[in-house]
Amino acid sequence: MLRRIILASSNEDDIVLDPFCGCATTCVAADDLHRNWIGIDISEKAAQLVIERIADRQGLYRDIVHRSDIPERTDIGWIRRYNSPHNRKHLYGEQGGYCAGCEHHFEQRHLEVDHIISRKKGGTDHLDNLQLLCTSCNRKKGDRGMAYLNSRLQLAA
Ligand SMILES: [Zn+2]
Structure with a gap:
């Protein structure tokens, strides 16, 4: 077939x-x-x-290329270090000062830059893959996805 x-x-x-x-x-x-x-x-x-x-x-006539690493994107150009002051300030404005997890308002210094999709799973440092979480939400989420964090937050509520 x-x-x-x-x-x-x-x-x-x-x-x-x-x-x-x-x-x-x-x-x-x-x-x-x-x-x-x-x-x-x-x-x-x-x-x-x-x-x-x-x-x-x-047989031995052709090569097989086997990769086990996660390919890196090359189409998004130069990107800043994920936790740069520029990214933190931009995300604080974009989110209005609210944690992307618990949705409580915090001062900028109490929010941490987090990867929406962890780098371990192929997420980049691009702004589209970043968000601000309060320290508590960031610890709960770790390098897992937002679905995991949301389920932890619902269990706690
Ligand atoms: Zn939070």
Whole structure:
């Protein structure tokens, strides 16, 4: 079935992308049909399976590039250090002095710059990914998402 889809929708040397490649069926079909391919999966086992299945078929003639790091964005240009005074001041104005978690008003010095999506999960220092949280909310959230913080705040209320 995947072979038919690939044949109908691409030509030799095109690139086939499978962002949830799992057991590599799409990658193997694309490779057999002389397409370049990119397989992405969060599971390290899936990545290993792709490498083994493709290597079995290709032998030693082609290289497989396997990356396990989180790619960094290069399309957003130069960005300030996340907790710079400029970012803190900008975010304080944008949020009107309210914590993005508990929504209480604080003086600027009592709010901390926080990554909405943590850097550990691929979030950047770009202003679009920053917010101000009070110390208490920032400690509760840690490097987890806002859904986690909101659930902690609802439990406490
Ligand atoms: Zn708060």
